[in-house]
Amino acid sequence: MVKYSEIYWRDNFYEKWKDQLPSYDLIQQAREDIAPKLDRATVEPFYKTLVQLPQFQSKLRDYRGDSVIIGDREELTDEQFKLVYQCLEEFIPWRKGPFEIFGTHIDAEWRSNLKWDRVRSVLPDLKYKKICDVGCNNSYYMYRMLEHQPEFVLGIDPMMKYYFNYLLLQRFAAEPNIHFDMLGVEHMNLFEDFFDVVFFMGIIYHRRNPIQTLMDINTSMKRGGTLILEVSGIDGDEAYCLFPEDRYMKARGYWFLPTWKAMENMLKKTNFSEIEIFDKFPLDFHEQRKTDWSRWESLEDFLDPDDPTKTVEGYPAPHRIYIKAVKK
Numbered sequence: 001m002v003k004y005s006e007i008y009w010r011d012n013f014y015e016k017w018k019d020q021l022p023s024y025d026l027i028q029q030a031r032e033d034i035a036p037k038l039d040r041a042t043v044e045p046f047y048k049t050l051v052q053l054p055q056f057q058s059k060l061r062d063y064r065g066d067s068v069i070i071g072d073r074e075e076l077t078d079e080q081f082k083l084v085y086q087c088l089e090e091f092i093p094w095r096k097g098p099f100e101i102f103g104t105h106i107d108a109e110w111r112s113n114l115k116w117d118r119v120r121s122v123l124p125d126l127k128y129k130k131i132c133d134v135g136c137n138n139s140y141y142m143y144r145m146l147e148h149q150p151e152f153v154l155g156i157d158p159m160m161k162y163y164f165n166y167l168l169l170q171r172f173a174a175e176p177n178i179h180f181d182m183l184g185v186e187h188m189n190l191f192e193d194f195f196d197v198v199f200f201m202g203i204i205y206h207r208r209n210p211i212q213t214l215m216d217i218n219t220s221m222k223r224g225g226t227l228i229l230e231v232s233g234i235d236g237d238e239a240y241c242l243f244p245e246d247r248y249m250k251a252r253g254y255w256f257l258p259t260w261k262a263m264e265n266m267l268k269k270t271n272f273s274e275i276e277i278f279d280k281f282p283l284d285f286h287e288q289r290k291t292d293w294s295r296w297e298s299l300e301d302f303l304d305p306d307d308p309t310k311t312v313e314g315y316p317a318p319h320r321i322y323i324k325a326v327k328k
């Protein structure tokens with residue numbers, strides 16, 4: 001039986017950067033605590049087909065368009081293609097995408113290319129930069145970032161499913177400059193003054209302690225480094241947050257929904273400057289919807305069918321707010 005705890009543990013990305021990481025031992029401690037989770041029977045569905053796949057770097061790798069393209073159909077036998085397809089199905093629901101894997105188009109729940117287009121228009125120079133994508137999910141954006149030739153992109157996300165999703169894609173992409181770890185944003189304070197650019201998109205409203213979270217992210221960044229933050233919030237120009245009594249869009253994990261002004265103030269108080277709100281708009285069904293690769297409930301089920309400006313609970317429907325800020 002494959003021991004993924006050992007595979008994860010041996011793949012020590014941080015060794016190369018040891019001299020620049022004063023909390024190197026604590027990072028290793030955190031990884032040591034995470035590793036045994038990978039041997040639990042509950043994660044077997046994510047690797048039972050994966051282990052049977054061939055492993056090679058595909059000649060076809062293109063991350064410049066809307067779809068992350070990995071693999072040409074001609075590179076696989078029919079038998080191998082079937083296995084790859086089965087493995088792709090095992091990762092349903094695909095939340096972020098699209099991908100094109102050996103000719104199979106994966107139309108994910110989110111058209112993440114739209115988010116990337118907005119972000120790309122304000123990016124600082126990423127060439128040779130150390131980048132962290134916090135809450136990187138299945139690593140869609142990490143591949144998109146490669147176009148800009150960063151030193152590396154470290155994606156962190158504590159969900160084990162996404163670790164195996166990353167291993168599946170890397171099995172054929174084998175990109176040396178991206179790396180995935182199952183650390184969470186709560187570990188960012190272990191990377192003192194390390195990253196040039198941090199992406200923190202679609203997560204802060206799920207944090208119980210958003211101020212501490214922003215302070216941890218600030219700690220991880222070099223002075224003058226750039227934060228790209230994207231949040232689900234509410235409309236309005238006053239510095240308020242909506243604090244749902246129970247569920248918001250059927251989920252319990254929305255702790256608060258800020259206006260752009262509330263978010264700006266939080267950033268000011270956590271040592272960020274040059275705060276620029278570069279986009280804000282109501283989320284729509286064009287960007288988040290059910291697809292064959294994500295068949296369960298989606299935005300249309302979370303909004304009031306008679307009034308899409310409200311959630312099913314009667315709260316204001318979410319606006320997405322895009323912010324760029326610099327560490328002081």
Ligand SMILES: C[S@@+](CC[C@H](N)C(=O)[O-])C[C@H]1O[C@@H](n2cnc3c(N)ncnc32)[C@H](O)[C@@H]1O
Pocket residue numbers: 096112134135136137138156157158159162183184185186200201202203230
């Ligand atoms: C709404 S998704 C956003 C994904 C992606 N960043 C985007 O903008 O499309 C939230 C992501 O945060 C991840 N996540 C959950 N807890 C986290 C934590 N403590 N630290 C970092 N990421 C976390 C989830 O697994 C999920 O991939």
